[in-house]
Amino acid sequence: MEGRVEILNNADYAGRMAEIEKSSQISPWSDRLIRECFAPNSRSNVLGYFDENCCLRGFLVYSVLLPESELENISVEPSVQDQGIGTSLMKSYCDILERLECEKSFLEVRVSNDRAIHLYSKFGYFKNGVRKKYYPCADGTREDAILMMLERSKK
Ligand SMILES: CC(C)(COP(=O)(O)OP(=O)(O)OC[C@H]1O[C@@H](n2cnc3c(N)ncnc32)[C@H](O)[C@@H]1OP(=O)(O)O)[C@@H](O)C(=O)NCCC(=O)NCCS
Numbered sequence: 322m323e324g325r326v327e328i329l330n331n332a333d334y335a336g337r338m339a340e341i342e343k344s345s346q347i348s349p350w351s352d353r354l355i356r357e358c359f360a361p362n363s364r365s366n367v368l369g370y371f372d373e374n375c376c377l378r379g380f381l382v383y384s385v386l387l388p389e390s391e392l393e394n395i396s397v398e399p400s401v402q403d404q405g406i407g408t409s410l411m412k413s414y415c416d417i418l419e420r421l422e423c424e425k426s427f428l429e430v431r432v433s434n435d436r437a438i439h440l441y442s443k444f445g446y447f448k449n450g451v452r453k454k455y456y457p458c459a460d461g462t463r464e465d466a467i468l469m470m471l472e473r474s475k476k
Contacts, residue, residue, distance in 0.1 A: 322372060322404045326413040329367040329380070332359040337377045338367075338396075345396045347431070348457050358382055365393060368413050370406045381410040383417075388424040395437070407440050415444055418473065426471040431456050431464050438467065446471045 335356045342349040358365040364386070370379040379397035383390055392414065397406045418426055429452065430437050446469040455466035 322401060322406060324370055324372045326368050326370050326409055329369045332356055334369060334377050335359065338380050341379065341396050341398050345399050347459060350394060368410055370410055379406045379410055381414055383414055385421060385423060387421065390418055390423045390426040392426055392428040411440060411444050424473050428469050429466040430469060432467050433464060441469050
């Protein structure tokens, strides 16, 4: 898909982000949590992916506390998944990590989320732990989280 990644600096797109989040995630972030990303004291940063019609189709939330960063969330609208949007968002995020000379990035992902695990592995993340029964499931059970980490290559 032809589009572009931009930094979202204010809550103008929070409603649209909440729509994408609810349609794509098993246990979505609340509207409040999404709005809090844009609060003045928030440590979260948001990247948005806009399609050729300037419609927000996906977003990525991260925080940085040098020398580390956490990838807090990534969501792409279901109708346009598997078209490279997640890859574009991850590339922009990894470019930022490189620019900031961030040494490590951490994330958590459901053990069953093969697509996301594939995406993270493509950017060099590797598994470095498991958090048992971390995520709630729709049927009332719980699912393990895989912890993944990216280490900046020392040049
Ligand atoms: C995970 C997610 C962000 C990826 O975004 P996306 O735009 O679909 O990703 P892309 O199209 O850039 O890349 C998807 C990759 O996964 C691969 N893939 C698709 N289905 C897969 C599967 N079942 N198993 C393994 N890999 C798979 C694709 O082939 C592609 O890999 P490639 O680039 O090597 O060909 C998106 O699917 C999403 O929002 N999912 C729901 C929310 C979510 O799970 N977020 C992550 C929470 S940790």
